[in-house]
Amino acid sequence: xxxxxxxxxxxxxxxxxxxxxxxxxISGHVSLFWYQQALGQGPEFLTYFQNEAQLDKSxxxxxxxxxxxxxxxxxxxxxQRTQQEDSAVYLCASSLVGTSQETQYFGPGTRxxxx
Amino acid sequence: DQQVxxxxxxxxxxxxxxxxxxxxYTNSMxxxxxxxxxxxxxxxxFLISISSIKDKNEDGRFTVFLNKSAKHLSLHIVPSQPGDSxxxxxxxxxxxxxxxxxxxxxxxxxxxxxx
Numbered sequence: 001x002x003x004x005x006x007x008x009x010x011x012x013x014x015x016x017x018x019x020x021x022x023x024x025x026i027s028g029h030v031s032l033f034w035y036q037q038a039l040g041q042g043p044e045f046l047t048y049f050q051n052e053a054q055l056d057k058s059x060x061x062x063x064x065x066x067x068x069x070x071x072x073x074x075x076x077x078x079x080q081r082t083q084q085e086d087s088a089v090y091l092c093a094s095s096l097v098g099t100s101q102e103t104q105y106f107g108p109g110t111r112x113x114x115x
Numbered sequence: 116d117q118q119v120x121x122x123x124x125x126x127x128x129x130x131x132x133x134x135x136x137x138x139x140y141t142n143s144m145x146x147x148x149x150x151x152x153x154x155x156x157x158x159x160x161f162l163i164s165i166s167s168i169k170d171k172n173e174d175g176r177f178t179v180f181l182n183k184s185a186k187h188l189s190l191h192i193v194p195s196q197p198g199d200s201x202x203x204x205x206x207x208x209x210x211x212x213x214x215x216x217x218x219x220x221x222x223x224x225x226x227x228x229x230x
Contacts, residue, residue, distance in 0.1 A: 048217055
């Protein structure tokens, strides 16, 4: 079956520009996660949805970052007024039910470069 | 403060020999541990996991060992194959009211299998 997909795969933005990153989770997966991976680092948690409810957004670095999942499937991560420090790979992951001891399956990521 | 540490940025192993990747953690609330493998320009791929109630989990060539008292886990790959060359991430999660939680990742170890 299809895995987690993300689009675009690459995005170049000018500083100050708004960007929107899309994630299509595995069909039927209840939980959806966003992570940010800076160069040479491991992924860092940003936010988590269970269906359409955003249950944890403690990892969002600033109020310029906003995520939504209005119908409980596709999710969008929006970054307003992008800054150079936002340059990173943004990874989306989904899991089936949403329990703590459950595997998260990752998409290929969107590589964002802010100039 | 890094809660999951992978102290070896890279590891070189000869094909056919055993690869041992190490991971240390500081948060005693972590109760589920995972290893992910990542190729360039792809998202992390789930490899193997272990619950804190176990000390060993085996899947084919891959075995994960957990030493809770030392807050240490390791991934053994035997025999190592050229296709195992990738970056390996150790990740951990906390039991939080039975719900899902964002994973905490280490910085990764780049495993290079030499022919």
